[in-house]
Amino acid sequence: MSLLIDHSSTSNSVLLCPPISSKVNFQKVDESGVLIFDTAKLQNHLPNEFIWPSGDLVNSDNTTQQELNEPLIDLGGVLRSDEEAIATAAQLVRTACLKHGFFQVTNHGIDPDLVREAYDEIDTIFDLPMDKKLSLRRKPGDVVGYDANHSNPLSFVDYFKSVVGQEFEHTGRVYQRYCEAMKELSLVIMELLAISLGVDRMHYREFFNDQRSIMRCNLYPPCISSGLTLGTGPHCDPTSLTILHQDQVGGLEVFADNKWQAVRPRHDAFVINLGDTFMALSNGKYKSCLHRALVNEDKERRSLVFFVSPKEDKIVRPPQDMFARKEPRKYPDFTWSDLLEFTQNHYRADVATLENFTPWLLSSKPSNF
Structure with a gap:
């Protein structure tokens, strides 16, 4: 299980971006292109380097006021093993996944106090002094900043105490508990996905029991030119399943029916969406959909994201x-590590990731087949 305290394209103070030519005062840190940027300047001026090019899929002007009509699925009966409730939930999952791969779940069994604590710890991390945050940042090309041992429940705690500081023991315990809760929720969703596809209901639950997971904490500061930039650009998740909790500021949008549609924030719900790996596991039946995150002009936005993938060496193939x-x-057989290498080093995940991944895989690793 992995924990990644991440900085998005306009988030907080450490940015991964090209050298800046603006008159605003930036300071280059190292040759990797990591820059220190005072986010207060976003209230007065947006550097040209952070303005996304115009185009139907990236221009915020293409945003509508329409909300995505994704299902809101009550998991209460599912968790009680009510077969009628399970069948209803599975049908709602199928409807969503055939169209765009997004739905929300309520009565999911996650303690709201745990969610609140996880948000509190975002502030603890992002309020660290700049020199401390720079020492903890990801290396260029790395997916995660921290890789913990599944079998050691204290590994999160040990990491925060040894790398961030003794006073962060509580932070480690909070994220350990949060990730364990997310894993259990992900397995419930996997069972519903199997039922909805008409395959052995335990197939995906068993396949992902030893899952590879990444947790990301996002903070997006307000930006006076929010209509010109994005917190996270349009992309599809190359992973299998994403479990997102967004605060009440909102900003998540999904590209469906040829337009961007907002996903309404619900304090008591988690947003679920499929990634490319699960699309392959469903033999292309279910969708991995383009989505993005907008910044807000006036308010800071935070979110908690849990990405689920198979163990790196497991063969990805439909049941x-x-x-x-x-x-x-x-799609041909592949491993999560193969797709991860492709999307981190050769290709930014989009609506055509799997189509472009297949010829790359066949040409670069022919011995796999």
Whole structure:
């Protein structure tokens, strides 16, 4: 399980971006392109380097006031093993995943106090002095800043105490508990996904029981030119499943029906969306959809994100139940580490990731087949 305290394209003070040519005072830190940037300057001036190019998929002017009509799924009956409630939930999951891969879940069993504590610890991390944050940042090209041992429940605590400081023991305990809760929720969702696809209901739960997970804490400061920039640009998740809790500021948008649609924040719900790896596991039946995060002109925005992927060496292929129906395979077998290498080093994840990944995989690793 991994914990990543991340800095997005306009978030906080450490930015990964090209050298700045603006007259605003920036300071280059090292040759990797990591810059120290005073976010207070976003209230007065937005450097040209942070203005996204115009275009249907990136220009904020393409935003509508329309909200995504994603299902709101009550997991209360599912967690009580009520078969009627499970069937209803699975049908709602199927409807969403055939169209855009987004839905929200309520009565999910996650303690709201734990969610609140996880948000509190975001402030603890992002309020650290600049020199401390620079010492903890990801190295260029790395996906995670911290890789913990699944079998050691104190590994989060040990990391925060040894790397961030003794006073961060509580932070480690909070995120350890949060990630354990997210893993349990992810396995419930995996079972519903299997039922919705008509395959062995335990198939995905068992496949992801030893999952590879990443937790990301995001903070987006307000920006006076919020209509010209994005907190996170348009992308699809290359992972399998994303569990997001967004604060009440909002900003998450999904590109569906040829327009950007907002996902309404709900304090008692988690947003669930599929990634490319699960699209492959469903043989392309379910969608990994383009989405983005907008910054707000007046308010700071925070979110908690938990990404679920298979263990790196597991073979990603649809369940045998699908092959029995004589369905043609849409994608070759691959491992999560293969797709991770492709999206981190060769390709920014978008709506065509798997189509572009397949020829790369076949040409670079022919021995796999």
